[in-house]
Amino acid sequence: MFRIAIKMLFGDFAKYIALVLGVAFSTLLINQQLGIFIGLLSRAGAIISDAPEVSLWIMDPGVRNFDTLYPLPNTELQRVRGVQGVAWAVPLFKSGASVRTRQGILEGCTLLGVDNVSLIGIPQRAILGRIEDLKLPDAVAVSADGYKRLFPGEPFELNKSFEMNDNRARVVAIIDSNPDFTSAILIYTRYRQALLYSNNGRNTMSVVVAHEAEGESAIEVAKRIEKQLGLKCLTGAQYKQAAVDFICANTGIPVSFGTVVALGAIIGVAVVALLFNLFIVENLRYFAALKALGMRNRRIIQIVAIQVALIGVVGYGIGLGAAATFFDVLPRKVPTFKGFYLPWEVALGTAVIDIIIVSISALVALRKALVLDPAIVFRG
Amino acid sequence: MCFAARTYESASQLNHQANANDDAIAVECIQIKKDFGTGSIRTQVLKGIDLKAVSGKMTFLVGPSGCGKTTLISIIGGLLTPTAGEVKLFGKSLASFSKGKLADYRSTKIGFIFQQFNLLPTLSAVENAAVSLVIQGEWFGDAIKKASVILETLELGPHLYKLPKELSGGQQQRVAIARAVVHSPKLIICDEPTASLDSTAGQQVMTLLRDVAVQPDRAVLIVTHDTRILSYADRIVKIADGRISPDMNIPKE
Numbered sequence: 001m002f003r004i005a006i007k008m009l010f011g012d013f014a015k016y017i018a019l020v021l022g023v024a025f026s027t028l029l030i031n032q033q034l035g036i037f038i039g040l041l042s043r044a045g046a047i048i049s050d051a052p053e054v055s056l057w058i059m060d061p062g063v064r065n066f067d068t069l070y071p072l073p074n075t076e077l078q079r080v081r082g083v084q085g086v087a088w089a090v091p092l093f094k095s096g097a098s099v100r101t102r103q104g105i106l107e108g109c110t111l112l113g114v115d116n117v118s119l120i121g122i123p124q125r126a127i128l129g130r131i132e133d134l135k136l137p138d139a140v141a142v143s144a145d146g147y148k149r150l151f152p153g154e155p156f157e158l159n160k161s162f163e164m165n166d167n168r169a170r171v172v173a174i175i176d177s178n179p180d181f182t183s184a185i186l187i188y189t190r191y192r193q194a195l196l197y198s199n200n201g202r203n204t205m206s207v208v209v210a211h212e213a214e215g216e217s218a219i220e221v222a223k224r225i226e227k228q229l230g231l232k233c234l235t236g237a238q239y240k241q242a243a244v245d246f247i248c249a250n251t252g253i254p255v256s257f258g259t260v261v262a263l264g265a266i267i268g269v270a271v272v273a274l275l276f277n278l279f280i281v282e283n284l285r286y287f288a289a290l291k292a293l294g295m296r297n298r299r300i301i302q303i304v305a306i307q308v309a310l311i312g313v314v315g316y317g318i319g320l321g322a323a324a325t326f327f328d329v330l331p332r333k334v335p336t337f338k339g340f341y342l343p344w345e346v347a348l349g350t351a352v353i354d355i356i357i358v359s360i361s362a363l364v365a366l367r368k369a370l371v372l373d374p375a376i377v378f379r380g
Numbered sequence: 381m382c383f384a385a386r387t388y389e390s391a392s393q394l395n396h397q398a399n400a401n402d403d404a405i406a407v408e409c410i411q412i413k414k415d416f417g418t419g420s421i422r423t424q425v426l427k428g429i430d431l432k433a434v435s436g437k438m439t440f441l442v443g444p445s446g447c448g449k450t451t452l453i454s455i456i457g458g459l460l461t462p463t464a465g466e467v468k469l470f471g472k473s474l475a476s477f478s479k480g481k482l483a484d485y486r487s488t489k490i491g492f493i494f495q496q497f498n499l500l501p502t503l504s505a506v507e508n509a510a511v512s513l514v515i516q517g518e519w520f521g522d523a524i525k526k527a528s529v530i531l532e533t534l535e536l537g538p539h540l541y542k543l544p545k546e547l548s549g550g551q552q553q554r555v556a557i558a559r560a561v562v563h564s565p566k567l568i569i570c571d572e573p574t575a576s577l578d579s580t581a582g583q584q585v586m587t588l589l590r591d592v593a594v595q596p597d598r599a600v601l602i603v604t605h606d607t608r609i610l611s612y613a614d615r616i617v618k619i620a621d622g623r624i625s626p627d628m629n630i631p632k633e
Contacts, residue, residue, distance in 0.1 A: 004503065004511070286501075375454045377494050378450045378459070
């Protein structure tokens, strides 16, 4: 039965290829769009993820996401340190800044000023140079993709310099950091140095980053900080989730990506159902002959199931392969694509969508074969 | 033709034989009526057919277009349900079978040969011939072996793995014959087996059909318009206006 099903399907090779490509196209579109969507959402919490040693993020009560921080008075740092259960707390500065290189390239960047002594908040992944060298005068660390944008076509090299707010900055480390939501160049420096590079007002501290003492719960300490200081305090996981929620609630991104994913599924159903229906209609005469020869409807169902399963598996494989290639190659070739990936949950979800696509197609087409009157074989 | 010198029994002799020995009766139609359509467009195609066909013989059903020949063999083959009357195959009433059981009965007891061959275009000759066994659930490899033997008998040895489109009309019909006999059915129903063939190919197909299909325990029912092949019949039943007419004489070749 398997051979009959396969040979019937392969008999019209052009239609088989079109069916497979229909499923593959849907799979590619859904995987690619969902992968990019999830990549974008995860970028919202990239800077938080890059500081795994921080468990508590303390900020102004009005802050909703990491990209819109309201500065805190420097006195808040001492108040946080005074809360029971806080092991340590250091300041973190975040601001936008303009960078100009000697070649005249002007770029916007996200400037992160970390504690002068501990340097907490910098991802510990130096591609070139040493993070400890940030303690040197005018020292900055630059994200790898940022370096490529500031010095296009040039190899990674230390001691390159550029200008920020009329102050010289010298590259002492190139960092493998996750791009943030806006794909801005990330520049890390010491807290005091960061103040020089930016034009902020009286209050300079963006957030206080802290860690709970041993034996304390981060969530409990966060609650305690909020209660005692009237500030907002989130754990790393809560902060990342808040950033994702902010994007989902305040941008059209989920609706936009959701629409494309839905269209991918609808087009998949439409193309595959139409072509498969045509394939079955063209073979009705032979299904009638098989029924006349004594084939039961359950065998017809088996044949059609084998055919759609093969279409689904091959189409899914091609589509998933194309999507995986996309996420493997593009982030390596295009710096702004860094951090995008294909989560296995998306691949699994697409498999479920593909099963629905081919099942609907099979059900639409199968009906004709099942209600077929085998006596038509005698009607010429 | 190898049947030129055959001695033909008369239709009355055959009916007498059938009546004398009920075990030999393969097909028994009792007052079969069949209507198509409803209301003012209702048409009665069969108006009370009584027919017996015995095993070991080729029974031809002839008659003008629209007289109900194809409707009758569709009912005998279990593909259509009569409006009234009863069909018994080897003593069993088809009305007693469920739809699924009837399909199983067709797959084991009946072989079909169609005017348009109805070979699956993407299967080779031997795979097409094996289809009847595969439908019964036989393993594909075994089915192919059995089908190959039949096709060799039908002089299609060199064409086992050719697709239907690579075969002539006569060769395709021989593949269809192989498909009809490979599972050793007790009844073979043929609908205009030579209508799509030229005279030579038609004679060749009928010779092979008689050689391969006719067995002492198997009945062969053939619907035909082709007067060139009537000499192959053991009995010729004429249908006119939905009723059985007196049997025709068998022409001698």
